[in-house]
Amino acid sequence: MSKRYALALAAALAVLVASRAVGATTWQSLAGAQSFDEAIQVEAFLPNELWVHVGDSITWTFPADEVHTVTFLKPGQVRPSNGAGCPGTTPDQSNFDGSACVNSGSLLEGRTYTVNFPTGGNFKVVCLVHANMTGAIHVLEQSEALPYQQTFYDDQAYTQRAGLLKDGAIQLGLLRARAQQNPGYQVNAGSGEIVATGGGSHTVSVYRFTPESIVVNVGDTVEWTNLDPVTAHTVTFGTEPSGPLQPPSAGVTADSDGARHAMFASPTDSLHSGFLVAAPQDRIGLAQANLAVARFRVTFTTPGTFDYICALHDEVGMTGQVIVHQARR
Ligand SMILES: [Cu+2]
Secondary structure: HHHHHHHHHHHHHHHHOOOOOOOEEEEEEEEEEEEEOOOOOEEEEEEEEEEEEEEOOEEEEEEOOOEEEEEEEOOOOOOOOOOOOOHHHHOEEEEOOOOOOEEEOOEEEOOEEEEOOOOOOEEEEEOOOOOOOOOEEEOOOOOOOOOOOOHHHHHHHHHHHHHHHHHHHHHHHHHHHHHOOOOOOOOEEEEEEEEEOOOOEEEEEEEEEOOOOOEEEEEOEEEOOOOOOOOOOOOOEOOOOOOOOOOOOOEHHHHHHOOEEEOOOEEEEEEEEEEEEEEOOOOOOOOOOOOOEEEEEEEEEOOOOEEEEEEOHHOOOOOOEEEEOOOOO
């Protein structure tokens, strides 16, 4: 049985099982996707624009090891942090009509979350973890014709996922090639891109340090730069901070160009960069964002092998190593 046929069959069975009213349909979408090695994470609803009828539902399936949320805020509601929810979470099979927010909470591979739409309207769906993972749900009256069937959305999800994964793979390949051609003191701490659709935006991110291992001498300074337009990463040696991950550890200073900087002496010590992340996109009519802190420098003062992780993404393999040799006389 082809995968597409299986998906269509599963969708058809879901309709039969889940129908709550005569003619009500449960539509299918994805929240996230990833490459086999988990290095490329698609932060997107696939597809991110659906037209459904009043009384219909949409089930989002979470196939990735990076967390996402399916969240419908009230119109104009200030975007909360992921931990705060909208506030909190709402149960599977919640209704959304625009009067109260709906939030799945952070979900991982293997989970699903269904939202019912009892009234008409045009609604924005967002992921509270990934700012540029957004979409639109158009809830039309029963008397209106819907433009697409589930098979169209399945094809669209497949095509968009393939395109985003390909973009991420090209970025990772270019970064690895550049690191091989110009071995120096630079480490790339992630990259990515945001893609607009008619319904919102998709993000694809590379969750890898390139090069993953770098060799330097005592006294050298290694510089990490996060090139992702929206996703934060950290450079964390030793024990992860027990509290919030946004601030750097004590002793991290700012260079005159704004980059964070630390001296580091022992492979058994701990050191945390804090969030390295691009500035949020500016919007006309609002105060401009401060400059980003997307760069971290560490000067190594003793030889040794220094292993580190991204404290946000080590579970999908975002780890690295600095090997520090005694300088030659
Ligand atoms: Cu990361």
